[in-house]
Amino acid sequence: xxxxxxxxxxxxxxxxxxxxxxxxxxxxxxxxxxxxxxxxxxxxxxxxxxxxxxxxxxxxxxxxxxxxxxxxxxxxxxxxxxxxxxxxxxxxxxxxxxxxxxxxxxxxxxxxxxxxxxxxxxxxxxxxxxxxxxxxxxxxxxxxxxxxxxxxxxxxxxxxxxxxxxxxxxxxxxxxxxxxxxxxxxxxxxxxxxxxxxxxxxxxxxxxxxxxxxxxxxxxxxxxxxxxxxxxxxxxxxxxxxxxxxxxxxxxxxxxxxxxxxxxxxxxxxxxxxxxxxxxxxxxxxxxxxxxxxxxxxxx
Amino acid sequence: xxxxxxxxxxxxxxxxxxxxxxxxxxxxxxxxxxxxxxxxxxxxxxxxxxxxxxxxxxxxxxxxxxxxxxxxxxxxxxxxxxxxxxxxxxxxxxxxxxxxxxxxxxxxxxxxxxxxxxxxxxxxxxxxxxxxxxxxxxxxxxxxxxxxxxxxxxxxxxxxxxxxxxxxxxxxxxxxxxxxxxxxxxxxxxxxxxxxxxxxxxxxxxxxxxxxxxxxxxxxxxxxxxxxxxxxxxxxxxxxxxxxxxxxxxxxxxxxxxxxxxxxxxxxxxxxxxxxxxxxxxxxxxxxxxxxxxxxxxxx
DNA sequence: CAGGTGCATCACGAAAAGCGATGAATTTCG
DNA sequence: CGAAATTCATCGCTTTTCGTGATGCACCTG
Numbered sequence: 162x163x164x165x166x167x168x169x170x171x172x173x174x175x176x177x178x179x180x181x182x183x184x185x186x187x188x189x190x191x192x193x194x195x196x197x198x199x200x201x202x203x204x205x206x207x208x209x210x211x212x213x214x215x216x217x218x219x220x221x222x223x224x225x226x227x228x229x230x231x232x233x234x235x236x237x238x239x240x241x242x243x244x245x246x247x248x249x250x251x252x253x254x255x256x257x258x259x260x261x262x263x264x265x266x267x268x269x270x271x272x273x274x275x276x277x278x279x280x281x282x283x284x285x286x287x288x289x290x291x292x293x294x295x296x297x298x299x300x301x302x303x304x305x306x307x308x309x310x311x312x313x314x315x316x317x318x319x320x321x322x323x324x325x326x327x328x329x330x331x332x333x334x335x336x337x338x339x340x341x342x343x344x345x346x347x348x349x350x351x352x353x354x355x356x357x358x359x360x361x362x363x364x365x366x367x368x369x370x371x372x373x374x375x376x377x378x379x380x381x382x383x384x385x386x387x388x389x390x391x392x393x394x395x396x397x398x399x400x401x402x403x404x405x406x407x408x409x410x411x412x413x414x415x416x417x418x419x420x421x422x423x424x425x426x427x428x429x430x431x432x433x434x435x436x437x438x439x440x441x442x443x444x445x446x447x448x449x450x451x452x453x454x455x456x457x458x459x460x461x
Numbered sequence: 462x463x464x465x466x467x468x469x470x471x472x473x474x475x476x477x478x479x480x481x482x483x484x485x486x487x488x489x490x491x492x493x494x495x496x497x498x499x500x501x502x503x504x505x506x507x508x509x510x511x512x513x514x515x516x517x518x519x520x521x522x523x524x525x526x527x528x529x530x531x532x533x534x535x536x537x538x539x540x541x542x543x544x545x546x547x548x549x550x551x552x553x554x555x556x557x558x559x560x561x562x563x564x565x566x567x568x569x570x571x572x573x574x575x576x577x578x579x580x581x582x583x584x585x586x587x588x589x590x591x592x593x594x595x596x597x598x599x600x601x602x603x604x605x606x607x608x609x610x611x612x613x614x615x616x617x618x619x620x621x622x623x624x625x626x627x628x629x630x631x632x633x634x635x636x637x638x639x640x641x642x643x644x645x646x647x648x649x650x651x652x653x654x655x656x657x658x659x660x661x662x663x664x665x666x667x668x669x670x671x672x673x674x675x676x677x678x679x680x681x682x683x684x685x686x687x688x689x690x691x692x693x694x695x696x697x698x699x700x701x702x703x704x705x706x707x708x709x710x711x712x713x714x715x716x717x718x719x720x721x722x723x724x725x726x727x728x729x730x731x732x733x734x735x736x737x738x739x740x741x742x743x744x745x746x747x748x749x750x751x752x753x754x755x756x757x758x759x760x761x
Numbered sequence: 762c763a764g765g766t767g768c769a770t771c772a773c774g775a776a777a778a779g780c781g782a783t784g785a786a787t788t789t790c791g
Numbered sequence: 792c793g794a795a796a797t798t799c800a801t802c803g804c805t806t807t808t809c810g811t812g813a814t815g816c817a818c819c820t821g
Contacts, residue, residue, distance in 0.1 A: 165544045166470045174466060185768060198810050200768060205808095210551050213738050220818035221766045228606070228740035232554045236547035243543055244465045247536035251510050254532045306528070438513050440528035485799060498779050500799060505777090520787035521797040 164209075170244055172206035173237035175199050176214060180234055183223030206233070253287065259442045260289040264308040266359055272403040273323065273429070274309060276453045281446055288442055306443040307450075308432040311363075320432040321447070323454035327461070328364065328425040329405060331391050331398045332417045342419040347373035351396035353387050356380045364399060367425045384408060391416060399425065402461055429454075464509075470544055472506035473537035475499050476514060480534055483523030506533070553587065559742045560589040564608040566659060572703040573623065573729070573757065574609060577750045581742075584749075588742055606743040607750075608732040611663070620732040621747070623754035627761065628664065628725040629705060631691050631698045632717045642719040647673035651696035653687050656680045664699060667725045684708060691716060699725065702761050729754075 179188040179199070189199040207213050214230030226234060253259070265274055278290060293305070302308055302316050314320070330342050347368060352375035355361040361380075368375065378396045381387060384404040391398050392415045399421070400410075410416055431450050433439065479488040479499070489499040507513050514530030526534060553559070565574055578590060593605070602608055602616050614620070630642050647668060652675035655661040661680075668675065678696045681687060684704040691698050692715045699721070700710075710716055731750050733739065 165541065165548055166474060168544065168547065169466075169469060171466045184766095186766090195811055196768075197770080197812075200770085201809080204769085211555055216736065216738050217768060218736060218818075219767070219816090220820085222819075224768085225737065227738040228559060228743070229551070229554055229738070232550050232559065233547065236543065236550055240540060240543045240547065241465065243536065243540045244468070247468065247533065247540065248465055250532050250536055251529070254529055255511055259528060259532065436516065436518060437525065438516050438527040438529070443528070484797090486797090495780055496799075497781075497801085500801090501778075504800085517799055518787075519785085519798070520789080522788070524799085 167209035168206060168233075170240065172202050172209070173233070173240055175202045176206060176230065176234055176237055177241060179203070179215065179224065180226055180230075185224065255441060256285075257441045257445055258285045258287040259440050260291065261307070261440065261442045261446060262291045262293065262305045263446070264293050264295050264302075264305040264310075266295050266308075266310050266312075272401075272407055273450070273453055273457065276457075277446065277450045280449050280453065281442075284445070284449075285442065302432060302434050306433060306440065307446060309429065309450075310432055311427050311429050314432045317435045318432045319435045320430045321451060323429045323431055323450065324458040324461075326401045326403065326427045326429050328399050328401050328421060328427075330419045330421050331388065331400055331405070331410065332419070333391065333394055334415050334417050336397075336417050337419055339417075340419065341422045344368065344371040344373050344421045344423055344425075347375045347397070347399070347421075350375045351378045352376060353379045353381070353390045353396045353398045355382060355387075363427070364425060368399065371421075371423055371425075388413075388416065401427075403457065406457070406460065467509040468506060468533075470540065472502050472509070473533070473540055475502045476506060476530065476534055476537055477541060479503070479515065479524065480526050480530075485524065555741055556585075557741045557745050558585045558587040559740050560591065561607070561740065561742045561746060562591045562593065562605045563746070564593050564595055564602075564605040564610075566595050566608075566610050566612075572701075572707055573750070573753060576753045576757075577746065580749050580753065581746055584745070585742065602732060602734045606733060606740065607746060609729065609750075610732055611727050611729050614732045617735045618732045619735045620730045621751060623729045623731055623750065624758040624761075626701045626703065626727045626729050628699050628701050628721060628727075630719045630721050631688065631700055631705070631710065632719070633691065633694055634715050634717050636697075636717050637719055639717075640719065641722045644668065644671040644673050644721045644723055644725075647675045647697070647699070647721075650675045651678045652676060653679045653681070653690045653696045653698045655682060655687075663727070664725060667727075668699065671721075671723055671725075688713075688716065701727075703757065706757070706760065 175188060175192060175194075178191055179185060182188040182191060185199045185203070186196045189196045192199065194202075203215065210229065210233055212229045213227055214233055215224040216227055217224050263274070265271075274292075278292075281288065281290065295301075295308075302314060302318050308314060308318075309323075311326075330337075330347070350373075354364070354377050357365075357380075365377075375397075379390060381390070384400060385408055387398050387400065388408060388410060390396065392413075405411060405418060410418060431447060433443065433447065475488060475492060475494075478491055479485060482488040482491060485499045485503070486496045489496045492499065494502075503515065510529065510533055512529045513527055514533055515524040516527055517524050563574070565571075574592075578592075581588065581590065595601075595608075602614060602618050608614060608618075609623075611626075630637075630647070650673075654664070654677050657665075657680075665677075675697075679690060681690070684700060685708055687698050687700065688708060688710060690696065692713075705711060705718060710718060731747060733743065733747070
């Protein structure tokens with residue numbers, strides 16, 4: 162007899178305003194309706210809840226809420242608050258302050274992602290950014306909004322290429338003359354690298370394909386640590402341009418930096434699920450990522 | 462642009478059901494609408510929130526909620542829960558499990574009110590009974606639903622007479638021969654009574670009007686205590702029939718119980734505000750009070 | 762007892778909801 | 792690769808609802 166959707170938000174708002182104003186007419190003025198419309202709204206509400214919500218004394222006396230009306234009003238205010246919260250949340254979402262799930266892949270984007278997130282938080286301080294570093298073997302887009310990756314991505318996705326990441330040989334200063342170094346020379350060379358992450362595996366596979374199977378004398382995480390080891394003469398390293406850029410390695414006269422021939426190069430792309438409606442925040446994040454990548458690529 | 466009442470509960474319910482069922486058609490079947498109607502409801506919702514809430518892949522694939530849809534759905538479920546709570550509350554209220562404010566007046570109804578409340582709680586274990594013992598000088602109905610009182614009540618009220626409360630003289634056994642005692646004989650007699658509550662004041666005024674100004678040698682609260690004092694021979698007492706009934710004083714051979722001539726009699730009535738819609742619980746409580754009073758009066 | 766106030770009701774036009782049928786897009790299957 | 796199937800969107804159409812303005816009715820006030 163009493164259905165949930167028979168009582169409408171419009172009715173509850175009328176109820177609340179009348180309770181404040183005291184008369185149907187004043188409430189109608191505040192709501193932008195006519196008195197007769199408000200009267201009918203309350204009639205509809207009373208039909209929906211099964212009893213009168215106001216006593217109408219008649220004459221210039223204000224109406225008075227009934228016990229039933231108080232029950233409805235108490236809950237109705239809660240409903241109206243929640244409805245306001247909904248519109249607020251939608252407004253914030255449409256303004257770009259929503260939630261976004263960004264995936265990366267075992268350090269694929271350790272250097273570009275922080276820059277993207279910094280800019281994102283500057284623009285949208287209220288947004289809810291969730292990063293997940295996929296440790297799974299296969300790259301899946303799943304529930305992600307965006308995925309930084311360099312390999313192929315399963316599923317129905319679209320992507321944009323961010324830049325080509327070129328790797329350089331880092332040695333102690335003076336080990337080689339300035340200029341490119343043949344990759345083959347790295348074969349059996351003492352080298353410092355990362356533990357066998359997805360990233361590192363790819364690098365070693367690529368080197369091997371060019372005929373270089375270095376001896377990894379030390380594995381550690383952190384580009385800065387690796388650079389220190391090179392400075393200490395423990396071995397050489399092969400690092401991407403972004404790592405050198407981030408640590409200002411070019412101006413370090415203890416280090417020698419050489420392009421490799423052939424140069425290990427990796428294409429970093431940004432993937433997102435195809436055919437899904439994207440959130441404004443996801444769209445904006447993509448723009449930012451492309452901009453950041455363009456800026457970085459311009460300096461290479 | 463985005464108004465609170467543009468999003469309707471009906472739309473949110475459709476959203477929630479579609480999110481569960483996966484297709485518009487199944488949701489429509491569950492909701493008792495046609496597919497086309499559900500489609501239009503979602504279209505209206507999308508117009509209200511300013512963006513699509515579902516991706517329609519086309520073909521036999523289920524629809525998929527968008528990020529915006531998730532925002533709306535998360536809040537929408539809350540709204541629907543609150544709407545359910547509202548209808549629950551209304552149902553309970555109409556079934557008689559609401560709140561009721563009952564007023565009494567300085568012990569006027571210490572004997573009938575507990576019986577009424579016991580029966581009320583038996584019928585409606587979930588109801589919220591609030592008693593207020595008015596210590597104010599004047600009896601006002603105020604925000605009360607019901608008021609037990611014997612005097613006049615200010616304001617626009619209706620009332621029903623519950624019973625005539627007759628007072629009896631209680632003495633030690635054998636003090637008087639069985640039968641009525643002339644009230645005048647109480648003049649200057651040693652007597653035990655209540656402190657000067659509204660109740661007691663009325664009693665002493667009534668006795669005085671009949672020519673009896675007893676010496677109150679002890680004042681204490683509690684009818685049982687007063688009866689004990691009478692048994693101990695400290696003095697006499699004048700108590701209403703209900704007090705004697707409650708403490709089974711008629712079968713106490715240490716006591717002598719005598720009607721008074723003229724008999725102090727008081728009319729106890731139940732008042733409620735006129736012209737206000739009453740809650741089902743208030744109506745029922747009135748019925749119960751009348752029944753309880755009738756049962757008691759039958760035994761007098 | 763007239764005047765004023767305030768809600769209810771009526772009639773009407775506009776808007777919206779719901780329905781059935783049809784169309785368009787996509788997947789699936791042969 | 793084309794036919795069948797599935798699913799949502801759209802189009803008239805009818806019914807219902809909403810909002811308005813005018814009017815009526817009840818009640819209070821002077």
